[in-house]
Amino acid sequence: MAEASYPSDLLYHPEHDWARLDGDVATFGLTWHAQDALGDIVFVDPPAVGAQLSANQPYTEVESVKAVSDVFAPLSGEVIEVNQRLSDSPELINEDPYGDGWLLKVRIADASETSGLLERDAYVATLDE
C-alpha cells in the first residue's frame, strides 16, 4: 500500500496494532505504519485457535527481511480464527494491512478494555512524535 492510511472505524494500540469490533468478536492486524517500518514481511506464525491472548502482551512475532517485531494484542480474548492465507502470502500484510492482511479473530473477554485503545486521530498523533 503506497499511501499511509488509518481507517476511522478501527481502534488502535500504541504498538501499531489495530482492532475492528463486531459485537464480541474482534479482528486484529498491523497498522500501515508497522508494515512500512518493517519492510517486506516474509514470515508470521500466529497462535492456534483456542489460544488465550492478554491485552498489551505480545502474542506472536512478525518477521521481515531486516527485522523481527513483536505483535501486541489490543484486547484480551480467545482466538477463534486465524488468517490461513498468511503462511503462503505474508506480503498481504504489506499490501492490504486492514483487509486481506488481517491476522486473527478473537472472542473478546472484557469489552471495557477498549477504553485503553486509541481512536484514529489520537493514534496518528503519536506517529508524528
Place this chain on the structure above:
Amino acid sequence: MDHETAMQRDRAVTIFEKGQAGRRAFSAPAIDVPERSLDELIPARLRRKSPARLPQVSEPELVRHYVKLSRRNFDLDTGFYPLGSCTMKHNPRLHERVAGLPGHARLHPLQDPARAQGALALMWGLERALSELAGLPHVSLQPSAGSHGELAGVLLTRAYHAEHGEQRRTVLTPDTAHGTNPATVTMAGYEVVKVGTNAEGGVDLDDLRAKADRDTACLMLTNPNTLGLFDPNIAEIVRIVHDVGATAYYDGANLNAIMGISRPGDMGFDIVHFNLHKSFTQPHGGGGPGSGPIAVSERIAPFLPRPVIVRRGGDGTNGSGREFDLDYDRPKSIGRLRGFQGNYGCFVRAYAYICSLGAAGLRDASETAVLNANYLLARLRQLGVTELLPPAYDRICMHEFALTGGPMKHELGIRTLDLAKRLLDHGYHPPTVYFPLLVDEALLVEPTETETKETLDAFAQAVADVLREAREDPEIARNAPYTTPVRRLDEAGAAKHPVLRQAL
C-alpha cells in the same frame, strides 16, 4: 539485457551440478594392512546404507570451478572497503607465510607443552602486547571472535558477582551498541537495559545515573562508540558504574582509533575484548575466522577461562624444565568456551603484525586512521556531499564517522541503500549501511590507515558523482548495480521460501 557483462552471462552452477559418475580427484593410498571385511570391523547395522551424494569431479574441474567462483568476489586486495565498524585494513602476506610454517601450522594442540614452547612463547608474547595495549594485566586468548569475547566478559562478570554472594539482573548498554551486545547479554542470562545517547553523541549521564543500581551487573560499551566519537565523560561513566558495584566492559571493536593513545584499563574498564580480525590484520576470509582475546583487571583474573598460560622460571630449576606451560589448576575459572587453546593461526598473524609495527608503528596506525577519517569527511564536505548526507554529529570524529541519508532521501528520492548499490558500479565496497540504528538512513564510513590520500579523494569523488547523477535521474541508482556479476537480488523471496541447499 543488451549490456550484459561476460560475468553476468556466466550463470551460477554449483559443484554438485558438475562432474560425472566415476570421476575423482582423490586417490586413496593402497591398503597395506591385512584386508578385513568391513562387516567384521563394524556391524552392518551401524553402517551407512546410502552414500552421501558428494560431487564426482576430476582435480582440474575442481580447481577451475573454485577459481572461477573466486572471481565473482570483490576483495580487499582488489579495492577499498570503507566499512564502518569493520576496520578493513591491509592484510600483509608475510602473515600467511609465517602462519604456514609447519612448526606452527602442523602443531597438534595436545602436543606436550615441553615440545610446543615456541607456540606458548608466541602466545605469551601476544598476551603481553595486548595487555600493554589494554592497560590491563591479565589476558586470555581463548575466545573465538569478538562476540565470543563479549560472552566471556559477561560470564566473567557473573562469576565475579557470584563470588561476592550477589545475583544481579541487568546489563546496561548504550542504544548505539553493536548488535552482538544485547544478544550476548541474553545468552549469559541477563536482561538488557538501554542507556540513552545525549545530543553530543555520548552516553547520557543522567540516564545512566538513573539506571545504574545494585541490580546492574555490568555496563558494556565501546569508546570511541559506534558513531566514531570519543566520549569525553568516559572516566565519569566508569565511576558511576563502579560505584554501584558493577563491572565495566569495553568492546574493543573500535580500538583502531586509540592504540598507544588511550588505554581502556586507564579509562577504568575491568574487561576488554580485542578483535584480531579488525585492528590486528587477521584476514576476514569472507566471514571468518576471527579471534576475540580478552584482557582483564586483577579482580577478574581468577575467573578467566582455563587453561591459562604461565611462565615459570626460565632456568628450569623448578622441575618442569619448561619456561612456558598451560595451567589448568584454576579453581575459580568459569571453565572453557571452546576446545583447545583458541585460534592459534590468528595469534601468529597478530603477533607478526605487532612485531612488525612496534610501539611507534601501532600509534602511527591509530593516528593515521583518525587522520584519514577526518580527511575523508572534510573532502566530502568540500564536494558538497554533506549537504545531502550530513554527519550525524558535527564533531571531530575518530577513526570512523556516521552520515545520515535523510536529506538525500527527501531531496533526491534515493535512499542510502541505492547510493550503496550504485557505488558498487564504481568499483568500491560501500560503507556500512543502516547502522547504527540510531541514525536515520545511516552510512558509517571507516577508511582505515592503510589507504592513500588518492584513494580517499577518488572515493569522495565517486560519492559526489552518484549524487549528481541522482539529481538528474534517481532511477539509475534505484536500479543499481549494473556491472556486478549479478544485479540486485530478491532478498524477500529468499526469506519467504528458503532454498538452503542444492536439490540433488
Place this chain on the structure above:
Amino acid sequence: MTRYTAVTDADRQAMLEAIGVASVDELFAGIPQEVRAAAPLDLPDGLGEAEVYAHLRELAARNTSVEDEISFLGAGMYDHYVPALIDMLMSRSEFLTPYTPYQPEISQGGLQVMFEYQTAICELTGLEVSNASVYEGPSALAAAAYLAKLTNGRSRFVISRAVHPHARETLVTLCAGYGMSVSEVPVIDGVTDLAAWTSAIDEDVSAVFVSQPNFLGAVEDLGPLIEAARSHGALVVCSADPLTLGILEAPGVLGVDVCVGEGQTLGNRLDFGGPSFGFFAAREEHVRRMPGRIAGETADVDGRRGFVLTLQTREQHIRREKATSNICTSQALNALAGVVYLSWLGREGLVELGELLAARTAYAREKLAALDGVSLLHDQPVVREFAISLGVPDLAAVRRVIARCAVDHVNPGHPLAIDYPEYRDGLLVAVTEQRSRADIDQLAEVLGRALATERAAAETPSGGAEA
C-alpha cells in the same frame, strides 16, 4: 609512516588544511588528559619483514610438529592429508581478504561456496538444513543446547561422559548463563551406559548429547539412545566426526534433531587447535532457531540465479536481545576448505578413506594389544581411534613412556587420565591415512621398548626413571 601507511609530509599538510586543524594531535583533543596513555607502549621497536620472518621461524623451530615425529595424537584434531589445491584456494585474495557478504552482488563467490558447503553438510549428516559454519566443535554443541532451550524451555541437559571433555566443559560453562543444569551419564565398556542414560531422561530434559564415534574412539549404537530421548520429547544432539560419515550411518537418518561437530578434519590444518570450523545441521522444523549465517538461493532483477544471506533476522544484528545466538563471525574461509576437501574426496573417496582408516586402525589396535602388559580399554568397533591401557601405575608413568617414545620421534597418543582419572593408564591412539603400516609397526616397536624400560625402571630399588 610504516610500510602499511602512506601519509607523506605533503599529504599530511594538505589533509590537515582540508580538515581545518594545525596538527594531528588536535584531532585527539577530545580525549581528556586523565585517560591518555601516560607513556608510550612498552613494546619492542618494529621490525622489517625479513626480521619478523626470522623471529617467527625461530619460534616455529621450538615446536615439534607432525613433520618432526610420527604422530598418533588425535583426541579431537587429526593429521589428515590436505591437498595442495586447498592451500592455493585459501590464499587467493578473492577468498582470503573480503568481508562478510552483506553486499551480495559482489560476493557471489563466497555466497555460492556457503550454499555448496551447506549442501555437503546436509548430505553428510542426513539432515535437511545446515548453517554456513560456526566457530568449532565444542561451541557448536553448546549452541545446539541453546537452540533446545529456545525450543522447549525445559531445565536440564543430559550428556554422555563419552562426549569430548572440551565439549562437556564448554556446555557447563555456558549453562551458567543459560540457567540450566547438566547431568552426565557414565561410560561402560567404552560406550554410553544405556541403562543409566534411559533412567536419566525425563520430561524435564531439554536435550541429550552423544558423540559418534565417541571420545574413546568407539562407534556408539545410536538407535536406542535416540529412542530413549524421543520418548520423553527431548531433542537429540549428536556430535559427529565428519570423516567417519562415509561408512557410519548418517545421524539424521537415525532420527537426531541436530548434528554438530568439529570440521578440522575436512581440509583444515592442525594450527595448534584453531582456527577450524564447526558444522551445525538440523531438521527443517528448527531452521528459524538455528544460530549463525545461512546462504539461500534467489534470483536477481534479470532472473539470474544468485545467492544471499538469508533468515538474517535470527542473527544478532537484527533481533538483538531476541537473537538465536550472538555469533557474528562464522568460519567462512575454513568452511571453504571443508567443502573443497569434500568435493576433492568425492562420493567414492569419502567411503574409500573411511574403509582405509578402519582397516589401518584395526591393524594398529591388534599390534598394540599384543604388546606385553597392554590391554584394550574397550573392544567396541572403531574407525580411526582406539583406547588402550598401558599396564603402568599412573599418569606420571604414562608421561614418562611418551617422553621415551619422543626420543625415537614417535608420539604414541593422548594420555586419557588427563580428562578421565578412572583410566589412569589409558592412552588414546589415532590412526589417519598418513600413518602407513610401516609407521604402525614402528609405533609398536618403540612403544613396546618404552614400556619395557619403564617397567624395568619401576622394579629397580631406586625406582628412579631413566631420562
